[in-house]
Amino acid sequence: MERKRGVFHETTVESVISQQRNFHTSTFAGSKRSYSETTNSHHAEPNKQLHFQRASSIGRVPPRLTASDIISLDAASVALPSEYSQRKVISATPTSIVDRSLSLSFSRYGLPAPLVDNLNAHGIKEIYPWQKQCLLGPGLLDGTKNLVYSAPTGGGKSLVADILMLKRILEDRNAKALLILPYVALVQEKVRWLRNIVQDIKRKPLETDECDGKVQLWQKRPDEDNIRVVGFFGGGKIRATWSDFDIGVCTFEKANMLINTTIDDCSITNLRTVVLDELHMVDDDHRGYLMELIATKLMSLEHSVQIIGMSATLALQNIEVLSTWLDAHMYRTFYRPIPVEEHLVHEGKIYPASSTRSILKTASQLQQTSSSTLKLDSQPVRTIQASQHKEFQDPVLNAVVALANETVRSGYGVLIFCSSRQGCESDARLISRVLPQANEIDPTIIEKRSDLLGDLRSLSMDLDLNLAESIPAGVAFHHAGMTTEERDLISTAYDSGVLKVIVATCSLAAGINLPARRVILHNARMGRDLIGPSMLRQMRGRAGRKGKDEIGETYLCCRKCDLEDVVELMHADLPQVSSGLTTDKHRIQRALLEVVSIRLVNSRASINDYIRKTLLNLSSTSDLIRDHVESSLQDLLKMGFIQCDDFDSYVATQLGKAVVASSLEPEDGAFVHREMQRALQAFVMDGEMHILYTFTPVQELFASINWQIFRSEMEALDDSGLRVMMFLGLNPAVVNRMAQGGTLKESNPAEKEIARVYRRFYLALQLRDLCNEISIHAVARKYDMPRGTVQTLEQTCQGFAAGMIKFCEQMGWGAMAAILDHFSDRLKAGAKADLLALAKVTFIKSRTARVFYDNGFKTVASLANADPKELLPILMQAQPTKLRVKSKDEQKYEEKLLAKAQVIADSANRLWQAEMRQDLDEE
Template sequence: MTHNVNANHTTKVGIWHTTTVQSAQGRRRPLQQQQHFQQQHQTYQTTSLAGHKRSLTDSDASVASAVSAGASASSGHQNEAVNKRQASSRHGQSVGTKELPRLVASPIVLTDDDLGSGGGGMSEYTQRKAFPSTPTSTIDPLLSLSHPRYELPAKLVANFAGLGIKTIYPWQKQCLLGPGLLTGEKNLVYSAPTGGGKSLVADVLMLKRVLDGGGSRDAKALLVLPYVALVQEKVRWLRNVVAGISREELVGSGLDEKQKQQKQLWVPRADKDTIRVVGFFGGSKVKASWNDFDIGVCTIEKANSLINAAIDDCSISKLKAVVLDECHMIDDGYRGYLLELLATKLLCLGQEIQIVGMSATLTNIRLLKDWLRGHSYETHYRPVPIEEHLVYEGKVYPAGTTASILKTLTQLDSNSKNRQPHQSVVGPREAQRHVRYIKSSEYKVLQDPVTNVIVSLANETVRAGYGVLVFSSSRAGCESDAVLISRALPPLAEADPVVREKRLDLLGELRSLSTGLDPKLEITIPAGVAFHHAGLTTEERELVASAYDAGVLKVCVATCSLAAGINLPARRVILHNARMGRDLVGPAMLRQMRGRAGRKGKDEVGETYLCCRKSDLEAVVDLMHAELPQISSCLISDKRRIRRALLEVIAIRLATSRESLDDYISRTMLYLSEEPLSVQQTVEESLVELQNMEFITMDQYHNFEATKLGRAIVAASIDPEDGIFIHAELQSALKAFVLDGEMHVLYTFTPIPDLNTVSINWRIFWNEMEQLDESGLRVMKFLGLEPVQVNKMLHGGTLKETTPEEKETARRYHRFYLALQLRDLCNEVPIHRVAQKYDTPRGMVQNLAQTCQGFAAGMIKFCESMGWGAMAAALDHFSDRLKAGARSDLLALAKITFVKSRTARIFWDNGFKTVAAVANAEPQELLPILMQAQPNKVRLEARDEQKYKDKLLAKAKVICDSANRLWQLELRAEYEEE
């Protein structure tokens, strides 16, 4: 038997509806009162409140929200009536805000299984898990970071407390107190669930190595993360952690007098007594200088490059700790093997560098422990428990029962073929399986059962006052889901006044970006919904993430990459399906996404709902119960990786003899997971291939030495195979470099594209080719790119990629197509205009610009290592334009904060042609210029227009301050020259 809530009908309902309201309003009844209330209120009269506009603080409005947001509007004409009433009552929004017709989410109905004694009639919102309470620091003093055992400075402990970390969990204490960890004598590998507090352990150990320093005031640490967004987030966090801490405070902190005397102390210097945290990632403006940081937060590639440079120039002795986050990625076929390379190099140094590896999805932790020769620790503790569900054909099943779902549904499907038309599809066996179901919708846009479920589940959560993360398989899916969910949520006019103002502020901030306000975000944000994917620019993603984290947005719809790419927990996580693109996600990615459920300090429980279609049911059930795959080394799966490993250690002179190379290989994870004879054979073959490629040579003593080309490839941080292509391209360019234009330089700065990820719009290619000047056409001819071939492709031809020569030619076409986009960016065409022109997402265009900056730096290093000084100088001169996104006359202005590309040109056109001119201007003078620099925007109401100007005025003040600092540096340089 099932129960529904219909308008104007007396209906038997569960206590769930009322307790949801209590949860949203923060009111709790003791358990006995809840049971009594349930017994006394098994039936009552309900009347539809959907469409009646009231304040969210109004009790009746909360009731309306709780009863599944218009569950009473069950028929089509009722839905449309509600829709019209809501549309007619909207007010208080900015004139430019777009809205689509409102939707009413389908009601979510409880079954007998959930209303019975087992479910207690309560939803996940009000259930409290009975698990042993965590002891406090008053019971266990070691749960306080101020305990002398940890030897942390008082200021650092205070900073942690200010960030909300006043005590640690028992598992964190046990892990930190493992043998030799606090003293840095042992390495550590540990595994803890997402949201279990695993990062704090690594932070404490890393900070101790930097602060203690082994008597050295120049102690360094590296924190290695897989994604740029994580690097940026971690830099902000660590800067807050070390704020106000100087090395002067760290002398013998927490030690007794005898230990202080034994410890080598340093004399603090004014310029180096602060703890400097710097982020390094592709396209970042900061050059990777080993001497300019104490804690380097790096992507995998940047960390490997930094370690190579430090070993080569013998400054590696300053490195005291390396943290490898998400170390399960070591078996990632594309870039994870670099983690193995950099860690193995550290193991070969013979100096005390503490390596800390952590992950939420490690299974064979023993292998990593043996490889790193350290201590291991595993925990399954989560401060917020997670309740997991599978949603199939609108029915919600507890994840624990999914093992028998297939059998049950197969039987039901078989029975349904034989049933009479009047018989119900829902049988008694099925009712015992699912605990809730979502009624089908009358709206055409919600006819798809999965989409309908997502809108209803998100609507239910938001109206109860919680946050939702929805994972979709594609960028288009993210935007579609976000728009539909926003149409079912209360409009902006019905939001809390404070939240309403913050959402309008968010719209203003997005509108003031150089790319303008995305039209779909303009629709969704007023309802508290946004999407987050690679198609957005970095600035847009940061604003969306911050607004969601602050509670301004209640729903964030994201692609799967967000699960590992940034830390945004939610009360409820909904997976549109278990796919990333067309392929099913793996067990590790599924765990990452589900692990985002539950927000410590805000939620009592986390919930996950994995939606599944009939065609995927068997695969999804298997996936939900699949064990995490065991990680293994990727070095031997592709000979290119082992070749790079050998070339790097030879080029930086870490291992040059056959014996030292054998020792290096014996310290890899590969050596522990594969047959030694097989590994030995692969090494022998790779050394021969490196010699044939002319990357290494052997001297008379049978020692290996990197050639000039080999050293250049390592200095540029590129794969050996890509190095061959780059070397051939640059060698040809030396004979006939086209310097009367910019296309040849831009082509050289464009990374080698993956042919599977870059698609060419041949119509656009043809149009751009026809507009090239004589210099650009000569570059095409020099590269062997033929207009005839472009014309063939335009009319349905194919670009052959069967032979190595054909693949290289295809690479050049793809690379030149990207170089055309880069040309527009360097000539002050805004990112969103380039994106429109080439039919590419804005985020992809911005990522191209950022990646090219890192690749350009590598090309300059390559030329310098090859001894091509003139070429390096020419490329270096143009690299400033790449960073500025502007022509040469604007390079000085483009150094000012917020003044880049098109904005710099508008400053120039308005008479502000020098840094000094901007520095001597009043912020109010710059306001009209900044208004002019903004992309076309819709007309705003007077109140919103003033707020928009206030934001630009704040930006103008930052610009003036930045210009003043730059001008002072210019004056100082001129004074010193005199």
């Protein structure tokens, strides 16, 4: 739906408009602060106490606050047309009337008419001049040359890669393409987009065979001519194959696994194009090296694969390095269809900062001893008045709330980036107290916000009380402590205009595409650390929404003590990318183990040739690389992952292949192998703890242990659980000592390994509860963890379990693989074995499945034959305890549950029919 339009652009520079519209501004209480001048008690309280306080005030409306006014200091600007209105009059972008090559139907592009029509239907009727120049680069349209390019966020960079990728797929019906993205949310979003773009487009018809003068068509599936777009992410037990898709959209991990599999079984020959999005992440210390492994393996193949790498945050020197590495054509543009105005906010004053140079100049002048020495061009254009409210005494908080309030009252959306989860929630509550209330808002919007609350309430968890307070005013927060379902509902509501403000941690900047008219950074820190140049550009890049905003605006609210650091940050160039294989995490070991295992290399000469194709070869000296390779090969031989014969040929052992198949790091694979060997000798089978421990992730993802809770859970273990502890080498006395304030020693490899076992067992306790129909929010409350963190643990364990199943299958441990497979199903369902069939039905999981089972719906068939109205009272019973609501809201709530009941019945019907067809086939 369209947003309410206004003349918001004038409010940013003209006090007269502010007076006409009575814009009030106040700041947010958001970021977690470690600064001495911070006195807001909301930030100092732990989340548990804050939640308790909010719960105790149910029924009481918090007192209204007033945002501070923002006053223009440039009186002359009132008489002049604003820059934004000039941009509306003067078009900077040629159209296809002037330049026919900007039309998607231009013959040089060779795009089929159905694809052009689909793009037109989605608002893409022509391309920008920079996109034309990029596409017409040497060897790109025919797929013979790789490409590395950079364009600002919102500048249309994805369309270039989409066109090149779709062109390959449509020209060759056997061609496959991979689009690789860093985050699951981006994968899901891209899958939806591509499916819409390729809808109803048919590929070239199948070839025919001439036989005895007759033309015979190959037998084909009904969807054989369609372009199949499939997303690959998270855990999955099914081995992906090329036959499942034409375009695969993958996370880094899934793409690497898929490429390994298809090189090993020789089906990689159909791969024509690979798109690496967010290419700047290649030197991310956590996951970026996977991009390097993927690209290097592709360049080592016998057939040519077009590699397309793109990013919004690549400096010129980085584009040059990466294009040299990939032997690619390079292109760079600074074009944005929506201009972005940048500002620095300091001590309640707003300074223009349209470039890093002007920010440096402004900030350096701010540090002078006397403000009278400031030059005219560095004077503030506006000032934010001090607030009389005690909640807004912090000038940074006051500025954030004031700027957010101004945006919303002009009818636009705003994103605020905060340094902590608690800060997000606190800011959202305070902003909601200054925004227009129900009697000032369109009743239709009020109704939609009420519907959003109903959707959140209908999830299988308690409605967050902070969201219940802020959403009626059009404000919500977004962070990793929330569940995926909560974040999806909030993102959708913001994107449609139902919500006007989202306060987010930095994860939103990179993880999902939600542009805003105005982006506000609640200081330049995320947590305790200063954000980096790349993250700063990611967050600022969310400003401006093509088709809805004439401009975008960013405001970096800077603390006095951070001014010097902010100056350096804003002036800093993007860091130079380097290979992730040089870190101390022995990643060359994984690179070498993978290529030996999939038989891409088998000799020292071929290994050297492979290494020469890595980014590492451009960022390290040959002597250092040679030492790394030699030591890594020796380590792999010592761990038993590879063998070397008399002819100096390398081959992966069964264990080495199992490590690669399960996508484990070599060090983690060695740990898992040691654990599994011990388990196979004396597996504790009279309980669940040993099995659950086995597929608890070994990665250091969730390392924090509440030892008091650990001790309490340990004391409640049955004999089987205690035997598992003893078998794993865990000492109850150590747990007791830690619960009393002790420290877990990790000074040597043996101590580090036993510490890892303690952490895994603590997580296994949580998995035990999740597998036994305890909801995510109940587990989160029990272990004093954010429910989003518990959900992430659950999802990560599903992926790790899938890897462990492959590990066991590769090692020939079929019985162990079957046991893990069963418990993987239970973890996914959040239920015991008797509910696994019901848990396949949409919306039926965990506690909901148990409630249906106890009410007589024990099979899929019983649900399939039920009237949705019969299911409504059971769904009501399955919901967690809710706050009391007005009868009107309760009616809407029941309507939503009835719609959910209809989905359940339909899903059960499809499953039941599939079961009946299978039974008939087996007869």
